[in-house]
Amino acid sequence: MSDPLDRPARPTPGRVWLVGAGPGAADLITLRGARILGEAEVVLYDALVTPDILALCPAATLISVGKRSGQRSMAQTLINQQLVDCAFRYDRVARLKGGDPMLFGRADEEMRALEEANIPFEIVPGITTAFAAAASIKQPLTKRGIARNVAFFTSTTGRGEPHDVALPGCDTLIQYMGGQEAIDTARRLIEHGKSPNTPVVAIENVSRDDERIIRLSLAEMVHGLPTGEGPVLVMIGEALRVRSDT
Numbered sequence: 001m002s003d004p005l006d007r008p009a010r011p012t013p014g015r016v017w018l019v020g021a022g023p024g025a026a027d028l029i030t031l032r033g034a035r036i037l038g039e040a041e042v043v044l045y046d047a048l049v050t051p052d053i054l055a056l057c058p059a060a061t062l063i064s065v066g067k068r069s070g071q072r073s074m075a076q077t078l079i080n081q082q083l084v085d086c087a088f089r090y091d092r093v094a095r096l097k098g099g100d101p102m103l104f105g106r107a108d109e110e111m112r113a114l115e116e117a118n119i120p121f122e123i124v125p126g127i128t129t130a131f132a133a134a135a136s137i138k139q140p141l142t143k144r145g146i147a148r149n150v151a152f153f154t155s156t157t158g159r160g161e162p163h164d165v166a167l168p169g170c171d172t173l174i175q176y177m178g179g180q181e182a183i184d185t186a187r188r189l190i191e192h193g194k195s196p197n198t199p200v201v202a203i204e205n206v207s208r209d210d211e212r213i214i215r216l217s218l219a220e221m222v223h224g225l226p227t228g229e230g231p232v233l234v235m236i237g238e239a240l241r242v243r244s245d246t
Helices: 031-039 076-087 107-116 129-137 182-191
Strands: 015-020 042-045 061-064 092-097 121-124 150-154 172-176 199-204 212-217 232-236
Touching: 015 031, 015 076, 015 107, 031 092, 031 121, 042 076, 076 092, 076 107, 107 121, 129 172, 129 199, 129 232, 172 182, 182 232
Parallel strands: 015 092, 015 121, 042 061, 042 092, 150 172
Antiparallel strands: 172 232, 199 212, 199 232
């Protein structure tokens, strides 16, 4: 395949769309997201974007700019520069992100780069993984009399950021990219008074054909999660306790 940046740069940029791919299943992307991908000339996509989603952009040049926690990946500054470079060579550029672009998607850095280069852009929201996970296990994240608030958080930090970030104090906790951080999360929550019997649901590859659901307690999570290589979402709280049939 030819280098997508081989075509000459122009003085006037095209338009960029930051598109949420949703949690993984191709039929969970929004209609607007699918339409933008179908019209895009070039798509810069993350590592968690599935082949089924990429099939929605048959006419586009595909550029992998994947980032995975704990693995060597392209620096964000390089992604920003490549996004800007593409905008000055193509009319319709899609930056395709897993889940929703505005939640743990590094959208702020990319929007700043586009703004500094005076490149017009739009945001196309996507279904974030937590909502797809709750739908998969058929349990709401809020529950009358038990859980009135929800917090999304991640323990993944950037260069120069403190690693011992305070955990949120909400009824239901949703940890993104939580597989490698499970032991530390469980230990810290118990130390801060959370019951060891608190239910935990860890879901690997949410919404995909190889989705895997693991139910355990906070005390059991102190010993880690028996997951594979796929992305893991960890949900913690009494709202996740299995409902009784009686």
